[in-house]
Amino acid sequence: MLLEAATESVAESVAARADEISFAPSGALAAHAAVLGTIRGNARGVRPRFTHSAVEHSSILHAGEFAAVESVSVGVDRFARVDADAFVSAARGAAAAALQAGNHEVGTRQPVARVAEALGDVPLIVDVSQAIGHEAPPEGWSVLTADARVWGAGPGAGVLAVRTGTRWSPPFPADDRGRLPGAPDLPAIVAAAASLRAARASAAQDALRMRRQIDRIRAAVALIDDVDVLGDPVDRFPHIATFSCLYVDGEAVLTALDREGFAVSSGSSCTSSTLEPSHVLVAMGALTSGNVRVSVHPGTTDADVEKFLAVLPGVVADVRAELGASGL
Amino acid sequence: MTVIDCRGRPCPAPILELARHIGDVDINAVISVEADDPAAGPDIRAWCRMRAHTFLEASQADDGTPRFTVRRLH
Numbered sequence: 371m372l373l374e375a376a377t378e379s380v381a382e383s384v385a386a387r388a389d390e391i392s393f394a395p396s397g398a399l400a401a402h403a404a405v406l407g408t409i410r411g412n413a414r415g416v417r418p419r420f421t422h423s424a425v426e427h428s429s430i431l432h433a434g435e436f437a438a439v440e441s442v443s444v445g446v447d448r449f450a451r452v453d454a455d456a457f458v459s460a461a462r463g464a465a466a467a468a469l470q471a472g473n474h475e476v477g478t479r480q481p482v483a484r485v486a487e488a489l490g491d492v493p494l495i496v497d498v499s500q501a502i503g504h505e506a507p508p509e510g511w512s513v514l515t516a517d518a519r520v521w522g523a524g525p526g527a528g529v530l531a532v533r534t535g536t537r538w539s540p541p542f543p544a545d546d547r548g549r550l551p552g553a554p555d556l557p558a559i560v561a562a563a564a565s566l567r568a569a570r571a572s573a574a575q576d577a578l579r580m581r582r583q584i585d586r587i588r589a590a591v592a593l594i595d596d597v598d599v600l601g602d603p604v605d606r607f608p609h610i611a612t613f614s615c616l617y618v619d620g621e622a623v624l625t626a627l628d629r630e631g632f633a634v635s636s637g638s639s640c641t642s643s644t645l646e647p648s649h650v651l652v653a654m655g656a657l658t659s660g661n662v663r664v665s666v667h668p669g670t671t672d673a674d675v676e677k678f679l680a681v682l683p684g685v686v687a688d689v690r691a692e693l694g695a696s697g698l
Numbered sequence: 699m700t701v702i703d704c705r706g707r708p709c710p711a712p713i714l715e716l717a718r719h720i721g722d723v724d725i726n727a728v729i730s731v732e733a734d735d736p737a738a739g740p741d742i743r744a745w746c747r748m749r750a751h752t753f754l755e756a757s758q759a760d761d762g763t764p765r766f767t768v769r770r771l772h
Contacts, residue, residue: 598748614744617714619709638709638737657745658737659709659713693714695717
């Protein structure tokens, strides 16, 4: 009963039927199952093709590599958006294609509906992790995947939805229960469904406030010397602002902001813990060093935003001074 | 040709050194950075865009280290 109610609720949020929905133990596993199962269900010939944007989440890209298919990566513009026509022509004849609802690092939405319309028989996998807590996911998906942690639930639940009529073969040994093996983690799923329902109930109002806060952050950050504000200024998710600061070590900024009470992320590789810079930043031609990603959530106040903006210029200036970069 | 050695140095050292030494060469002359940090390629290209210089090419030093060549425009 609980599982049915949770399934119905999540199905409604993504405009799916309940029997199209499965729960995975994590968002990553849902993404892997989406890619591997769709390729398996549609593979023709020795080396089937998997077409994806260059800025997909790493779980989608890693699944493609694991499947040992011919992976075709479609490049993006400086906002991290694919060109719909270029994507469609690269996906023609592919076993599967993957295009996120929008980007997880810079917030730019992708032209999913336009691509889906022109794609014909090629099944389209759409990762809606970043969209689903804030807005209705784009239409046109054949297979949908989402990570419940991104909409604020705890770990333990990912969503895999397979549209009726889409060829999807389980990439695991057969299991009587459904698309994914094993018993689902019921408490995690119920909690994830409840938090999604709550997020979506207030999403329209929350998104307006978060968008205003993010616009404020983007405008204020752009006034700091030698900072590139990233992602589409308008056609974007409401909750992420990303920027790169010239002559700055991303890790040093994170540490300094953490001391001020702000937890932010970075796509930089300025430390030994991350060897490669973010593939999203590289694909869009952005500066990868000094990268900072700020997320706001429904509980973020305007006062929080102003406090952040008050400390940020000093933090950036201090890091530049430490690196001997002042005045360069 | 002026070559900056940034082997073994993580980002943002390659663009910092490039910024410090771009003035060492004449306008319209070229300067190269040899750097093995994986962020060096994307960051030097982004630096050229932000500082209005020309990114000319990515090649390799004799030891296989990536080398990035830039033309000073102003």
